[in-house]
Amino acid sequence: MTTYSAVVTTGIYCRPGCGAKPLARNTRTYEHPAAAEAAGFRACLRCRPYRVAAPVAAGAPELVCRAWQLIIDGVLDDGTEAALAARMGLSPRHLRRLFVQHMGATPDQLARSRRAHFARRLLDDTDLTVLDVAFASGFGSLRQFNRTMREVFRASPTDLRDRRRRADRLVADGGLVLRLPFVPGYDWAAVREFLGVRAVPGVEEVDGDTYRRTITVEGAPGVLEVSPGGDGHLLLRAHLPYWEGLIHVVGHAGRMLGVDTDHTAGVAALSADPVLGPLVRARPGLAVPVAWNALEAGVRAVLGRGRTPREAADRLGALTHRLGTKVPGLPGGLTHTFPDAAAIARAEVTEEEAALVGALAADVARGHGALDHGTGLDAPATLPYADHDLRHDLAFRLGSREAFPLGDASLRAALAGLGLDPAACHERWRPWRSLAAAHLMAHGDRL
Structure with a gap:
């Protein structure tokens, strides 16, 4: 399982293999980027954790895995944790407890992180407009998109697009x-x-x-x-x-x-x-x-x-x-x-x-x-x-x-x-x- 290291002195979290060398006593580990973000850390600009796969923990129960698949399907784009819990036959409190225990974050926090990470990849990889990126990533409005990106990445979508590296942009003759x-x-x-x-x-x-x-x-x-x-x-x-x-x-x-x-x-x-x-x-x-x-x-x-x-x-x-x-x-x-x-x-x-x-x-x-x-x-x-x-x-x-x-x-x-x-x-x-x-x-x- 991939673990993410967060540095309390800088407020940054990294994926394995990052060149940063923080002191061990200053680090905390998380099993999912959303868990690090929920704890107040932001993604490293060097190793860019949003560009790697972030699977469900291998030991997570089937209920958590199934709920995660429903989140991927967009059940929380315009729905609530309570509706998701009812669909799973659980109380909202128990569902949140299971997710925090096995994923380190609530369903809402995971859904928000997933949308933000996908949007960041679109800003890096494509020439889609900021408005198109927002709706392609499952956000309900441009205001919600801008607010979430600032909360997760500490920068606006336009600033993030300006920061992309020259090799990031994927050029295609057709399609995206x-x-x-x-x-x-x-x-x-x-x-x-x-x-x-x-x-x-x-x-x-x-x-x-x-x-x-x-x-x-x-x-x-x-x-x-x-x-x-x-x-x-x-x-x-x-x-x-x-x-x-x-x-x-x-x-x-x-x-x-x-x-x-x-x-x-x-x-x-x-x-x-x-x-x-x-x-x-x-x-x-x-x-x-x-x-x-x-x-x-x-x-x-x-x-x-x-x-x-x-x-x-x-x-x-x-x-x-x-x-x-x-x-x-x-x-x-x-x-x-x-x-x-x-x-x-x-x-x-x-x-x-x-x-x-x-x-x-x-x-x-x-x-x-x-x-x-x-x-x-x-x-x-x-x-x-x-x-x-x-x-x-x-x-x-x-x-x-x-x-x-x-x-x-x-x-x-x-x-x-x-x-x-x-x-x-x-x-x-x-x-x-x-x-x-x-x-x-x-x-x-x-x-």
Whole structure:
């Protein structure tokens, strides 16, 4: 886990590796930048902590992880901690206590810090106007934006733009290019290969070392391209109809790619396993990619049952070409956006699949209910036909740390090849069963 060092004599906090050498007795450590900022410290101008990934603490409970995913989705942009707590089935006081205990800051403080850090990266990396940066970062007004940036960085947005270094600005022939920070050790090649096997034709593609996919923003199509960047980051090129709410698009992309998830403790634990260990040690930087949204997670889980990843992807591709929106002029092999919930509910599939897909689509269309990123294993249990394997498949695709989708063909192929009993082996990999499953699935893809 990355820790941030704050110096009480200067009021500045730094990320690991900063060249500053303060006396140990004058330093305090924090696990998240928001925690240091809540304690009154500002970001170092030399190491710029806002440019590195700041994941949730590896030991944080599932409730905190799920609430954090909802914050990434913007639940606190125009909502309150009380509403978030009610959605989580907790009291506001208990939710705040959990966040302070495991993150060092309250949900509101974390959301504010996240918006400010994203805005600072936009001021460095792009030529967007200050007004565009404010709304792209999730702020409700220019006044709120200016006030927050002064509180967090002790300078106005205009002053911060003037301070950017010459090498910061990312020049692009098309689209908006941003740095997408990842946790140390992240293996883009392994994640890209995992995504490529499961890419839905027309919606996703892997071309060399670049991953592309179509998305929908408020009903309008867009395209994201991810490719290798420099030390500690990928490059994300976004082609979007407008920039308002860009922070949530980038947050979705980072979550899908697993760039902001710290698996250090899980890798250490699983590497000691006599059977799984060699797979983990061979690719310690493999993250757990998740679905772009809850609808895609549910549809892929239902229509992919009993099929290999490639067969499932081809079936989803056929569905997309029939029900999705065709978008001309897209790069590479991209042709459509994934169908929306209303179209999916009309899909011509088996009776059992239709019942479950319809329930999933209706749940997503309501904007609340059983499916959220970070959902636990019990949440989808109220859906029809949601048996044990399907619940684990849904939870895995939605970012649960404890899911183990035994129904996945690649995972079962890997278990068979390693001579492991599917019904019993996974219990020994708690609490890192999703990470174990990702390594097994990647291994099974190559068998």
